[in-house]
């Protein structure tokens with residue numbers, strides 16, 4: 296492990312796997328874990344709570360099939376938990392669930408420690424680390440977390456575990472090399488060390504939507520809270536003395552401050568519009584939307600897939616102002632036929648307005664199926680990412696991805712923060728997904744009126 300100092304005055308004295316995992320998502324959230332006031336942290340939304348509950352159920356199910364031991368120690372007494380875990384490993388038990396690996400300031404509590412053959416300081420055996428995940432496919436942040444645990448385990452048993460593993464939603468096991476991830480882990484830990492020793496600023500992104508620190512981060516907004524700018528653009532603008540929203544909103548590109556600036560005029564214009572969007576809590580137009588030639592009659596399309604396994608769950612379309620057709624794909628084996636039928640239906644009409652993911656989702660499914668390429672090509676030619684067009688022309692007070700988000704801002708409302716799509720996809724709640732698809736098609740319809748502004 297690289298040298299690591301917990302800064303004086305920090306509110307916690309341990310680095311856990313959650314921080315390694317969280318650092319990849321938003322480094323400022325980890326900084327706030329150490330320096331923020333925990334009382335300001337918001338509880339999980341009902342949707343996130345349900346997703347977490349599903350994850351715990353899945354973990355219980357997997358662990359329930361294994362005859363593993365679990366250390367029992369008083370709450371928070373991790374040194375005791377670590378002693379017990381070491382005792383179980385020295386005994387050579389088949390496996391340990393929720394074992395404690397503690398080498399202050401690092402604390403790891405992996406779901407699984409599994410005994411495998413091969414000598415170590417423990418005896419003729421050693422252990423490897425695994426985590427149980429609700430996702431259908433492995434993610435790099437999950438592997439990094441297991442790599443963190445593996446590093447701690449390697450030091451305890453005097454032998455680096457040859458691999459780490461993830462048990463996925465369908466019960467399959469995904470292995471990866473711990474040695475391959477070590478350089479990344481070292482880099483993350485040293486960046487984390489540097490981050491905690493200094494100051495940090497928020498970065499407004501999708502991750503903020505369900506983050507417990509969002510009230511803290513948005514309480515005193517400045518240039519760092521403007522969505523759609525990169526971290527370095529924000530730093531440069533702040534370094535020009537334009538960090539405050541009021542100053543930024545009032546700046547003119549021919550101001551003396553702009554002389555010799557490395558920030559482009561276009562970026563500064565977006566930043567200025569972003570400052571106004573945050574002050575007035577409304578969408579601000581930066582330029583006219585670039586509407587390409589359209590083919591009539593206009594139609595709208597939506598594709599929802601499971602965020603974890605990429606499987607398509609719902610496809611929906613509508614001729615604008617007309618009736619809605621929804622394909623619910625309840626069985627994976629029906630996916631190909633539904634995609635083919637849907638692409639064919641869309642190829643019959645004019646320009647297809649969508650919110651960005653439609654063509655990508657269909658292309659992913661069609662790539663290995665030459666019989667679909669003709670229809671896909673026809674769809675590609677007539678697809679228009681309406682949300683891309685909207686984001687290019689307006690700046691919003693928060694990141695927007697769905698047409699319902701953009702429409703809410705245009706109508707003077709803040710969009711809902713709860714990610715119902717992820718929940719419904721996880722629960723395979725087709726009625727819920729269909730309801731979302733219908734409201735997204737409604738919003739595309741209304742955005743088309745507002746943005747594209749052409750007769751249908």
Ligand code: SF4
Pocket residue numbers: 321322323324325327497498499500502503504506507508509510512
């Ligand atoms: S609200 Fe956003 S910037 Fe703030 S900690 Fe959470 S994810 Fe990071």
